[in-house]
Amino acid sequence: MKKLIFxxxxxxxxxxxxxxxYGKGPIKLKMVTFLPKxxxxxxxxxxxxxxINKKAKGEMxxxxxxxxxxIPGFKQFEAVRTGVVDVILGCESYYGRQVTGAAYTHLTRxxxxxxxKNGYYDFxxxxxxxxxxxxxxxxxxxxxxxxxxxxxxxxxxxxKGQKIRVSAxxxxxxxxxxxxxxxxxxxxxxxxxxxxxxxxxAWAILGNIQMGWVxxxxxxxxxxxxxMNLETLINLKTWQKLPGHLQKLLTDCMIENEKxxxxxxxxxxxxEFQGMQNKGxxxxxxxxxxxxxxxxxxxxxxxxxxxxxNPELAPKLKKFLTP
Numbered sequence: 216m217k218k219l220i221f222x223x224x225x226x227x228x229x230x231x232x233x234x235x236x237y238g239k240g241p242i243k244l245k246m247v248t249f250l251p252k253x254x255x256x257x258x259x260x261x262x263x264x265x266x267i268n269k270k271a272k273g274e275m276x277x278x279x280x281x282x283x284x285x286i287p288g289f290k291q292f293e294a295v296r297t298g299v300v301d302v303i304l305g306c307e308s309y310y311g312r313q314v315t316g317a318a319y320t321h322l323t324r325x326x327x328x329x330x331x332k333n334g335y336y337d338f339x340x341x342x343x344x345x346x347x348x349x350x351x352x353x354x355x356x357x358x359x360x361x362x363x364x365x366x367x368x369x370x371x372x373x374x375k376g377q378k379i380r381v382s383a384x385x386x387x388x389x390x391x392x393x394x395x396x397x398x399x400x401x402x403x404x405x406x407x408x409x410x411x412x413x414x415x416x417a418w419a420i421l422g423n424i425q426m427g428w429v430x431x432x433x434x435x436x437x438x439x440x441x442x443m444n445l446e447t448l449i450n451l452k453t454w455q456k457l458p459g460h461l462q463k464l465l466t467d468c469m470i471e472n473e474k475x476x477x478x479x480x481x482x483x484x485x486x487e488f489q490g491m492q493n494k495g496x497x498x499x500x501x502x503x504x505x506x507x508x509x510x511x512x513x514x515x516x517x518x519x520x521x522x523x524x525n526p527e528l529a530p531k532l533k534k535f536l537t538p
Contacts, residue, residue, distance in 0.1 A: 242275040242461070244453065246302035249288035249309055250401070252281065256421045258483060259354040259476035260304045260447065266468050275461050277302060288400055292448070296347050301453045304354070307444045308384035314346055317524035318383040320353075320444040321360070322517045323536040327353040327473040335535040349454040351447040352469035357480035359439040360385070363423070363432050363496075364415030365408065371436075371501060371509045380404055380416035384444060387520035388513045389417065401426065408432055419443060420484045429494045437500040440513040443480070 246264070250256050264277045286294050292310035295303045311318025323330065330336050330353070343350045362385075368374055375393030379385075382398065389396045397413050401422075407413045408431040415432065420439075423429055447469065454462065492498060501509060522529040 241273050242457070244275065244277045244301040245280050246277050247280050247286050247291055247294065247300050248282050248304040249291055249306050250282055251284065252279070254422055255425055255483065255487065256355065256419060256445065257304060259472055259480055262476065263354050263447070263468060263472040266472065267465065270464060270468065271461065283400070283402060295448050295450050298450045298452060301450050303448050305446050305448050307446060308382040311383055312524070314343060315525060315528065317521040319517065319521045319532055320446065321384050321441040322514060323442050324538055325536060326477060327356050333535060338535065343448065344451055347451045349449040349451045351449055351465060352473055353446055354469065354472050354476065355443050355445040355480060356473060357477045358419045358421050358443045358484040360417060360419050360441045361439060362415060362417050362436045363434065364436065365433050366414050367434055367499065370505050377414040380407060380413045384441065385417035387516040391512055391516040404428055405431060421487050424487060424490055424494065429491050429496055433496060435491060435496050435498050437498050438506050438509045440510060
């Protein structure tokens with residue numbers, strides 16, 4: 216009798232655990248993004264979501280809950296880790312230090328397809344599993360980052376003392392330049408520029424027009440640094456409860472998206488770069504020598520920070536991400 220009761224309890228426990236995914240009707244996955252709905256930086260991800268919802272044929276749906284107005288961007292990794300939501304489009308600069316001791320995805324010099332071939336993808340999957348998160352992939356590869364400022368400079372060393380908005384992605388570089396890093400979410404950049412609280416900001420090439428920053432910032436520093444570091448992450452328990460064929464669908468669609476949208480996002484980025492100039496922003500170009508110095512410093516500062524945060528992991532990461 217006791218054995219029968221024990222077996223019933225086990226069966227009931229398993230049934231309860233599986234209910235959120237295997238209940239009646241389609242499997243519904245809640246997704247949030249650290250950027251607001253409609254932001255151009257989410258172009259590839261939204262295409263991925265639409266692709267999944269179409270190919271799943273009613274068996275599974277990704278439901279977009281909202282952006283930072285639903286859950287603040289800096290808290291979204293914790294939300295997916297604990298299962299408050301099932302999927303996030305995350306930016307490692309917002310959560311990287313919770314995972315590895317340093318944010319480093321932006322330092323890659325290879326594309327997502329190469330990362331899948333050389334073992335880095337599998338490495339990152341295992342790394343994030345320790346935090347109850349499944350790493351699906353990197354939609355949105357292609358856009359780059361710049362520094363933008365209201366104070367013109369002729370040489371990069373003249374940035375010393377300028378107050379530059381940062382996230383973890385750019386903080387080591389901005390510090391090494393001698394500028395003053397100011398950590399702010401993207402939603403606060405406009406007001407900070409308008410009030411003169413900051414002299415400039417670091418951001419991807421995309422999103423500046425939509426966010427209105429072109430109206431309150433004058434200059435784009437031409438040297439392009441780093442790679443887009445947005446990732447699609449899924450709660451690990453949610454992932455493990457999905458039937459194998461739906462796991463495969465999510466994986467296959469992400470791989471297709473990475474291949475298709477890399478070039479698309481570069482084209483979109485170039486159009487935005489020109490659009491910012493059309494709206495009055497001026498490009499500051501450095502000499503070839505200063506440009507090389509600036510780019511080399513950006514990567515050196517980034518890897519030095521990774522090494523400082525995690526000296527054992529850094530050499531392995533650099534080997535993975537440097538051709």
